[in-house]
Amino acid sequence: MNLFSRLYYKFRQYSKAVQLYLVIAGPGIVVMIADNDAGGITTYAATGAKYEYNLLWFLIILGPVAYFVQEMTVRLGAVTKRGHAEAIFDGFGPFWGWFSLIDLMILDWLTLVTEFIGMTSALAIFGVPGWITVTGVCLLMAVVVFNGRYWTWEKITLAFCALNLIYIPGAFMVHPQVSDIVRHGLVPNFPGGFHGELFFFLMANIGTTIAPWMIFFQQSSVVDKGMKEKDIPWGRFDTFVGSIFTVLVAVFIIIVTGTVFHGQDVNDAGQAAKLLMETHHYAGEFMAIGLFDAGLLGAICISLASSWAFGEVFGWAHSLNDKIKEAPWFYAIYFLALISAGLVVLIPGAPLVLITLFVQVVAVTLLPAALVFLILLLNDKETMGDRVNTLSDNIINGSIVAIIIALSTLFGISTLFPNMLK
Amino acid sequence: MSLRHPFSTVITDAVNKVRAINRRYAHPRLAMSKSTLVALLCLRVYLLTLVGLLVYKFVTVVMQ
Numbered sequence: 359m360n361l362f363s364r365l366y367y368k369f370r371q372y373s374k375a376v377q378l379y380l381v382i383a384g385p386g387i388v389v390m391i392a393d394n395d396a397g398g399i400t401t402y403a404a405t406g407a408k409y410e411y412n413l414l415w416f417l418i419i420l421g422p423v424a425y426f427v428q429e430m431t432v433r434l435g436a437v438t439k440r441g442h443a444e445a446i447f448d449g450f451g452p453f454w455g456w457f458s459l460i461d462l463m464i465l466d467w468l469t470l471v472t473e474f475i476g477m478t479s480a481l482a483i484f485g486v487p488g489w490i491t492v493t494g495v496c497l498l499m500a501v502v503v504f505n506g507r508y509w510t511w512e513k514i515t516l517a518f519c520a521l522n523l524i525y526i527p528g529a530f531m532v533h534p535q536v537s538d539i540v541r542h543g544l545v546p547n548f549p550g551g552f553h554g555e556l557f558f559f560l561m562a563n564i565g566t567t568i569a570p571w572m573i574f575f576q577q578s579s580v581v582d583k584g585m586k587e588k589d590i591p592w593g594r595f596d597t598f599v600g601s602i603f604t605v606l607v608a609v610f611i612i613i614v615t616g617t618v619f620h621g622q623d624v625n626d627a628g629q630a631a632k633l634l635m636e637t638h639h640y641a642g643e644f645m646a647i648g649l650f651d652a653g654l655l656g657a658i659c660i661s662l663a664s665s666w667a668f669g670e671v672f673g674w675a676h677s678l679n680d681k682i683k684e685a686p687w688f689y690a691i692y693f694l695a696l697i698s699a700g701l702v703v704l705i706p707g708a709p710l711v712l713i714t715l716f717v718q719v720v721a722v723t724l725l726p727a728a729l730v731f732l733i734l735l736l737n738d739k740e741t742m743g744d745r746v747n748t749l750s751d752n753i754i755n756g757s758i759v760a761i762i763i764a765l766s767t768l769f770g771i772s773t774l775f776p777n778m779l780k
Numbered sequence: 781m782s783l784r785h786p787f788s789t790v791i792t793d794a795v796n797k798v799r800a801i802n803r804r805y806a807h808p809r810l811a812m813s814k815s816t817l818v819a820l821l822c823l824r825v826y827l828l829t830l831v832g833l834l835v836y837k838f839v840t841v842v843m844q
Binding site for chain 1: 801802805806831
C-alpha cells in the first residue's frame with residue numbers, strides 16, 4: 359500500500375510538472391523547430407543526398423550549439439523585458455541600433471521570400487498553383503495572429519511544429535539500415551577527406567542552425583509572453599527540448615535522402631520530394647508536406663521578428679495580445695512583409711535563385727553583430743544582476759560565437775566567390 | 781488640398797520620430813570598457829571588409 363501511494367505521489371508530481379511545462383512551453387520549441395525552415399530543409403536534404411549518413415554526427419553537435427546561443431536570449435529577455443533590437447539601441451546607441459534594425463529588416467524580408475519559394479514549390483507537387491498558395495498562406499497567417507492573444511498564437515504555432523515531425527515516419531518508409539546509420543553516421547568522419555565542397559556543406563549546415571532572426575525572435579517572444587526571472591529554468595528547458603527536436607528533424611531528413619539518393623546532387627527540397635515520389639510515393643509526399651510546414655513556420659516567426667523589432671524601437675504597441683486597433687503598425691509591418699514577399703515569388707522571371715544566395719551573404723553582415731552584442735549585453739552586471747554570464751558561460755558561448763562567426767563568414771564569402779574553396 | 785501636403789507631413793513625422801529615437805538612445809547605457817570598445821572596433825573592421833568584398837563582387841559582375 360505504501361509503495362502504491364508513493365508511486366501515485368510520484369506520478370502526480372511528474373504529471374503536474376508536465377502540465378506546468380505545457381503551459382510554459384513555447385518560444386524555445388517554436389524558434390528551434392522554425393529554425394528548420396524551407397532553406398534548412400533544402401540544406402539537410404542536399405547534405406543527405408550527397409554524403410548519405412556520414413555527416414549525421416555533425417548535425418548532432420549543432421544541437422547544443424543552437425541551445426547555448428538561444429539560452430542567452432531567454433535570460434536577456436526575461437531579465438530586461440526588452441527585445442534584442444531595443445536592447446542594442448539602449449546598450450550601444452543609435453549607430454549600431456539602426457544598423458541592426460535595417461539589416462534585420464532586409465534579411466528577414468529576403469528570408470521570407472525563400473520561405474514562400476519553399477511553400478509554393480511544395481504545394482506545386484500536389485498541383486496547387488502558386489497564387490493559391492500565397493493567398494492561402496497570407497489568410498492562414500492572418501487567422502493565426504488576429505485572435506489577439508499571444509497564448510492562442512503560440513499554441514497554434516506549436517501544432518504546426520508538431521507537423522514538422524512528419525519527417526520521422528517518412529524516414530521509416532524508406533527502410534534505412536539502422537546498423538549503417540550507426541556505423542557511418544555516429545562516428546565522426548569526413549567522407550572523401552576534408553575538401554572544399556564538404557567544407558561548403560558543413561558551413562551551410564551551421565548557417566541554417568543559427569540565424570540572426572532567431573535571436574531577435576526568441577528574445578521578443580520571451581518578453582511578449584511575459585516570462586519572468588523565475589521562469590528562466592523553464593525557458594532553458596523549453597529551449598533544450600526544442601534543440602533536441604530541431605536535431606531530430608534534421609537527422610531524419612538526412613536519413614531519408616541518404617537512404618534513397620546515394621551521392622546524388624539535389625538542388626532543393628522540392629526536387630528531393632519529387633524524386634522521392636518516384637520510388638517511395640508517401641515518403642515523397644511527407645517530404646513535400648514537411649517542406650510546406652517548414653516554410654510556414656519560418657514565415658510566421660520571421661515576419662513577427664521584424665514587427666516586434668520595429669515596435670520596440672519606434673515605441674508602438676507591439677504585442678500579440680493587442681488587437682489590430684490597438685497595435686496597427688505592428689500588424690501593418692507583419693502583413694506588409696508577408697504580402698510583398700509572397701508577391702515577389704509570383705512575379706514571372708523574378709531572380710529567386712539570386713535572392714536565395716543573397717540571404718546567406720546578408721546574414722553574415724548581421725549574425726556576428728547580433729552575437730557579439732548578445733555576449734556583451736549578457737556580461738553587463740548592472741542589468742543582468744545574478745543572471746550575468748559566468749566565466750564558464752563566457753568560455754563556452756564565446757568559443758561558439760567565435761566559431762560561428764568564422765565559419766558563417768567563410769560561407770557567405772564562398773557564396774560570393776564560389777571557386778574560392780574548391 | 782494638394783497631395784503634396786499629406787505626403788510631406790508623413791515624411792516630416794517619420795524624420796521627427798527617427799530624431800526622437802536618436803535622442804532617446806544618444807548615450808549608450810552599456811559601460812564602454814576596453815574589451816567592449818575593442819569588440820565594437822573589430823565589428824566595424826569586419827563589416828567594412830565585408831562591404832568592400834560586396835562592392836568588389838558587384839563591380840566585377842558589372843564589368844563582365
